[in-house]
Amino acid sequence: MSPSHALNAANLLRDAGMRVTKPREAVVVALAEQPHASADEVYSAIASALPGTSIQAVYNVLGDLAGRGVARRIEPAGSAARYELRVDDNHHHIVCTRCGAIADVDCVVGHAPCLTPSQSHGFALAQAEVTFWGLCEACLASSEDLAPAGA
Amino acid sequence: MSPSHALNAANLLRDAGMRVTKPREAVVVALAEQPHASADEVYSAIASALPGTSIQAVYNVLGDLAGRGVARRIEPAGSAARYELRVDDNHHHIVCTRCGAIADVDCVVGHAPCLTPSQSHGFALAQAEVTFWGLCEACLASSEDLAPAGA
């Protein structure tokens, strides 16, 4: 039995042409367990398993992963950069304007929906990014406490 | 003759409930002349006309303008925040991944195209933001020098 289904972080790294090291495996695992994690959150997540790992290593690994196409970097306005392993499917994000929470949103139209702007101004289009902004359930609830709509 | 068509920055400010001051007028003018300008670019733009103006004043004004709905703040990943006066129409942006140049793109579908995500995960949706990424004409030309496709 090959351990191919046991979160093959090592394979993922090897397939991407990266050497397999503890920090990298840990980062991949952390990202798999907590999508949309920031560098700092990844750092915290692996700190218990790999004490002594520097935040720089995390930045390096995340940057490499993004560069190799293994991870995707998203930078919502107003919060630190976040990373996710979902790179193959085209999906978008909905971000809470208050707490910064992020959820995945599969694209409405399927594949290339908003991917065709009406004018391109001479730009060579590479990709489209859609970000929805709103309040997450928790923040919505607490804001209704402050400003009740029904009363 | 009322000077109503002479770039009524003062009116714009007054209508927004803001006091009319030199720095503010200058910022509005700079923004009108150079859409998608960063705080620093605005600062540079008004530096000649209003020496002694601090970068803080620019930050304040831009923040106020955005807060009053006069300007819109956009923060493309990888570059500083930028501001534009076009707030009424719904339009998107195409950003050069190399040099950061930004161009306006009117929305393909008109008003509420991608405005309806397939799942909202309990979020109270406020707005949608679409960003296209690619290479601008200039960067495209210089990259073709380096990696010619036709040869």
Place this chain on the structure above:
DNA sequence: CCGCTTCTTTTGAACTTGTCAAAAGAAGCG
């Protein structure tokens, strides 16, 4: 199994963008 080369990580510092707070200065109203 060993040594070598190359890639990673650490360590430490620096930089950019942006924010906060308090005092000085100007706008607008009566």
Place this chain on the structure above:
DNA sequence: CGCTTCTTTTGACAAGTTCAAAAGAAGCGG
């Protein structure tokens, strides 16, 4: 013209991220 309120300045400060050099580990060939 004077007062009140809003703006601006000044200076310090903070988060997030990047850079560079040296120490350390991975993986290959013998």
